[in-house]
Amino acid sequence: xxxxxxxxxxxxxxxxxxxxxxxxxxxxxxxxxxxxxxxxxxxxxxxxxxxxxxxxxxxxxxxxxxxxxxxxxxxxxxxxxxxxxxxxxxxxxxxxxxxxxxxxxxxxxxxxxxxxxxxxxxxxxxxxxxxxxxxxxxxxxx
Numbered sequence: 001x002x003x004x005x006x007x008x009x010x011x012x013x014x015x016x017x018x019x020x021x022x023x024x025x026x027x028x029x030x031x032x033x034x035x036x037x038x039x040x041x042x043x044x045x046x047x048x049x050x051x052x053x054x055x056x057x058x059x060x061x062x063x064x065x066x067x068x069x070x071x072x073x074x075x076x077x078x079x080x081x082x083x084x085x086x087x088x089x090x091x092x093x094x095x096x097x098x099x100x101x102x103x104x105x106x107x108x109x110x111x112x113x114x115x116x117x118x119x120x121x122x123x124x125x126x127x128x129x130x131x132x133x134x135x136x137x138x139x140x141x142x
Contacts, residue, residue: 031111032111032112032113034111035108035112035113035114036112036114038083038086038087038108038112039104039108039112039114039115039119039140041079041082041083042079042083042086042087042089042102042104042119043102043119043141044079045077045079045080045083045087045089045102046089046100046101046102046119046120046121047121048075048077048079049074049075049089049091049100050098050100050121050123050125052075052077053072053091053098053100053123054123056072062095062096063093063094063095063096063097063098063123064093064094064095064098072093074089074090074091085105085107086104086105086107086108087102087103087104087105087108088102088103088105089101089102089103090103096123097122097123098122098123099120099121099122099123100121100122101118101119101120101130102118102119102120103118103130104116104117104118114135114139114140114142115129115135115139115140116135117129117130117133117134117135118130118133119140119141127141
């Protein structure tokens with residue numbers, strides 16, 4: 001008698017069920033991890049924008065205009081490019097104050113279980129969350 005080679009149908013089905021269960025557990029955890037990493041990148045990017053505004057202030061002695069009197073535009077930072085489709089950045093500028101806001105896209109907001117809200121950073125370094133957010137500053141700015 002010859003020995004049979006290969007796997008039986010039952011063995012293949014059991015392996016597929018085990019892989020399916022592992023994937024069902026791993027994929028949502030991975031998506032949450034990616035959303036949290038993007039939030040950290042957005043925080044870093046908001047800090048870079050704030051540093052840009054502080055450098056401008058040292059030259060122009062105001063946040064809303066550069067030394068030539070032109071309106072200050074949001075700088076083209078690599079982090080903004082990396083977060084395209086996940087976060088948008090905006091600035092509210094006045095002569096002596098500013099607020100940088102990082103707003104998540106709807107996909108980012110739903111995937112980020114830890115925060116999912118807009119994050120703000122102002123000229124005195126105070127971190128905050130957008131109005132109507134149920135999360136605390138500590139939840140979002142970890």
